[in-house]
Amino acid sequence: MKTELEKCMAGENYNCHDEIFLGFKKTTRTLLSKYNSFSYGDKEEKREILGHLFGRIGINVSVGSPFICDYGCNIYIGNNVSVNMNCTFVDCNKITIGNNVLIASNV
Template sequence: MTNKTEKEKMLSGELYIAADPELVQDRLRARRLTRLYNQTFETEDAKRKELLQELLGSTGKHYYIEPDFRCDYGYNIHVGENFYANFDCVMLDVCEIRIGDNCLLGPGVHIYTADLIKSKLQKNHLNQYFHFEYMYLK
């Protein structure tokens, strides 16, 4: 029997309940920050950087993400120095996503770390649960 929170389970790669109130609030936070980010004007570089600093887990000194950008939580995303993501990037970060230095993502790149459980038993009894893997791009 485990006493871990659903968030702790998610972060350690265990089955977790995505509808957990803490995780719902974390996703709402990410939605709010990405909405604000995506509504900024091209001339608002400082505001964009501030929003991404609040949203993402860590960044290099020089990085840029073109709007529209979407993610689940944000805090599981870590980008290196000279990272660039073109328009319409989606990162479903139920687990850690690490992108190294000097990486460029083209338009419409989607990175998914969530994987719905596929076994029949889990589908029948745990349909709110997810399984995830660690991801690193270099």
């Protein structure tokens, strides 16, 4: 029998209130709260948080604040990526952003 996480990643119906997802959300909300509280110039601190939040993050990546996502760990970002402010990533499954990508505000 598949776990709720396995069902989710397979694109099947799953219980988003399962303990694994509640744990992901708690960790993610804490990291996002910290991330979104930093000023524009706090690039090293913001980069460190994104390193903990995302499944993978390349070099020369910027993500504007505020930024919102569900779990974070399902987001994989390549090199030379700019995500403008006020973006929401619904990462209940894998999101892969390649190299040399610009994402506009309010996406």
